[in-house]
Amino acid sequence: MHLHDVWFVLIAVLWTGYFFLEGFDFGIGVLTKLLARDETERRVLINTIGPVWDGNEVWLLTAGGATFAAFPDWYATLFSGFYLPLLVILVCLIVRGVAFEYRAKRDDERWKRNWEHAIFYASVLPAFLWGVAFANIVRGVPIDAAKNFTGGVLDLFSPYALLGGAVTFTLFTFHGAVFAALKTLGDIRERARRTAGRLGLLTAVLASAFLAWTQVHSGNPRSLGALAVAVAALIVALLCNRSGREGWAFALSGVTIAAAVATLFLALFPDVMPSSTNPAWSLTVSNASSSPYTLRIMTWVAGIATPMVIAYQAWTYWVFRKRIGTHHIPGPAHH
Structure with missing residues (x-):
């Protein structure tokens, strides 16, 4: 195995780690509106990721840096062609981080509510756009012989890419709901489990359709094996969640994410960014390293x-x- 093949695998591992960890971060951000009933419950959800959310984002920086260093042509084509969606993701991550820190700086309902809106929308958009981005990477985009992206922003929002975005959004929210059930107590824990059950069923339908589409378009026996693992892990995660075994449910939702990412990268290899204009112009692990x-x-x-x-x-x-x-959250007098 050549070193460029090794680094393709390592970059896949870094993206897997990022989606596993930041995935439930995004899910918690979405659930602050979908699950929490009042400010105290929103604080409980935010506190579940309070000590770790910034560390989770290190995986994104590492994945981006590794791509830049190991595959500079891939990095250049990706970030020039996907400039606007990636800029939206970056702005959301900045706003989201500021919102976590600034939400409690003033004891004012409107102030808190505005930052809570920021947390929600800055979690929804990246959760959706990461799926759009990776769907386009796997399926291919217009690239010319000089390795330049020749399409427009609207070319990135095909039905396949939109389905990919829907999958990552629902999968991350399901992952977050399972994490919330694992990390909370009382009524919010029970509602998180019920929410995870409903989201898991929707995720299973969308993910099965998306991964099957990927397999038909560019799959191989290895990606088919990863696809089977993803579907099986999601089903077992749902069963564990239903029986109240939150630890196993969270671990298996993580396996689902890892196997789904593996499906995409195995279907992509040896390309790193296929050209829909001419397959001969595709970026590969050898010509982009x-x-x-x-x-x-x-x-x-x-x-x-x-x-x-x-x-x-x-x-x-x-x-x-x-x-x-909720009993761990101090009242207004101690805020």
Whole structure:
């Protein structure tokens, strides 16, 4: 296996980690409107991700940086062609981070409500647009012989891409509902489980349709195996959620995300960005990669740093592992 193949796998792993961790972040943000009934419950939901949301976004920075260093032509074509959707995602992530920090800075209902709206919409848009982006990466976009994107913004919103966006939105919200059930106590925990059950059924329908479409269009036996794992994990996650085994349900919803991402990357390989104009102009792991020397240096750095980052983040989740409920939220006098 060549180093550019290794880095294709590593980038897939980084995106998997990002969608697994930031996925329930986005889901919690959506559920602040769909699940929480009052300000106290919204604070409970926000507090479930309060210690970890910013660490989860490190995976996005690492995935983007790794793509830039290992596959500069892929990075250039992707970020120039998908400039507006990615800009919207970036703005949402900035607004969302500010909203988490600023929401409690003033004891004013209108102030809090506006920041809560920001959290909701800045979670909805990225959850949807990431699916649109990856659907286009897998299916292909107009690229010329010089590796330049030649399409427009509307070319990115095909029926397949819109379905991909719907899948990531529902899957992340389901993942967030399972996480909320795992991390909360009392009535909100029970409602989170019921919400996860309903969302899981919708997700199963949409994800099955999207992954089947992907398999028919550009799949292979390996991607078919990953697709089967994704569907099976989602079904078992629903069963575990129904029986109140939130830990298993959360782990299996994470397996669903990982297997779905694996399906997309296995269907994509050896391309990194297919050309819908002419397949001969597609960007591949070989023609879009950096030099072998660059990849060797990156491999040594990643081999040392990555286990340390994973260990630290795992320790963070262990420290903040306990459930919280409305009785843990101080009243207005202590706010």
